[in-house]
Amino acid sequence: MVSIKELKIKEKEDRRKYILDIAQKLFIYKDYDNVSMNDIAQEVGVNKATLYNYFKNKEALYFAVVLRGVQILDEMIKKEVKKGDTGFEKFRLFGNANNEFYNKYPDCMGLLYSPQSNKFDVSNINASEEYKEVMKILKELIFIMSDSIQFGVDDGTIRDDVNPVEAAILISLISQSMSNMSCLHRDILESRGSDEKQFSTYVKGIIHQMLMKKED
Missing domain, CATH: 1.10.10.60 (Homeodomain-like)
Incomplete structure (x- = not known):
């Protein structure tokens, strides 16, 4: 009972x-x-x-909402990365999981990457346990990407002149920027017969070419 x-x-x-x-x-x-x-x-x-x-304040509530999405993203990425045998495969699966999350939960991705408000109380954010947990998970995900790249450098599937941490941060910044694509950029793509999905595929190809070790 x-x-x-x-x-x-x-x-x-x-x-x-x-x-x-x-x-x-x-x-x-x-x-x-x-x-x-x-x-x-x-x-x-x-x-x-x-x-x-x-919830102590609006900031804590906002990041509690964001945290739910980040926890889903964290679970999806970790589950996929485990399936990879090589470093490059782990990196590719990381990206696939990230894209799947964006397609399934576009609003969550928007909330995660768009807290640009001037009305955020910095003291409330810094005191928010929800915010700290969001940042902790995001940092862990960047290191998972970095570790995948390092694994690829070690097993020969990724170029040995790539700095894993710097590459992971660059790719994270690209992903964040693409999640907040402006109307101007969308209009330009559409005027050339493209769209966000095609552009995302194009960018993914460039990143893969940037990392992949070329055969001798």
Whole structure:
């Protein structure tokens, strides 16, 4: 028989998940700056004081939403990378998992790479456990990519003059930039009969050529 304490814990977990679901929807459709804690509380159907019992501030709530997506990305990448036998294959599978996440959860990727708001309270962000966990996972993923590249350098499938850490950071920056492609760039691609998907494939090919060791 389930105890009253266990029921209360489940009820609190369910409400927290519901708050995150509502907050995610609002952050996606209205942007961070245009969403207040009052808006979220009203949509959830609780008062603002109750909302603060779950999240200390809007920054903590925002990064709790981002954290859910990052945890999914983390799981997908780790699962795929394990399947690779060579360093280059591990690197390729890393990229495939990242692309699959973007295709399945484009809004999550947008939230992850678009916290450009001037209204973020830096002190709140730095004190947020959710933010710290997001940064921890993202750092781990960059090192997984770096380790895959190093593995490739060691097994001869990736050029031996490639710096694994610098290459991983460069590729991460390219991925971040592409996730925030401007309307200008989209319009230029479309005017030339291309689109984001084709461009992504093109960029992936360039990166692979950049890393692959050429046969003698």
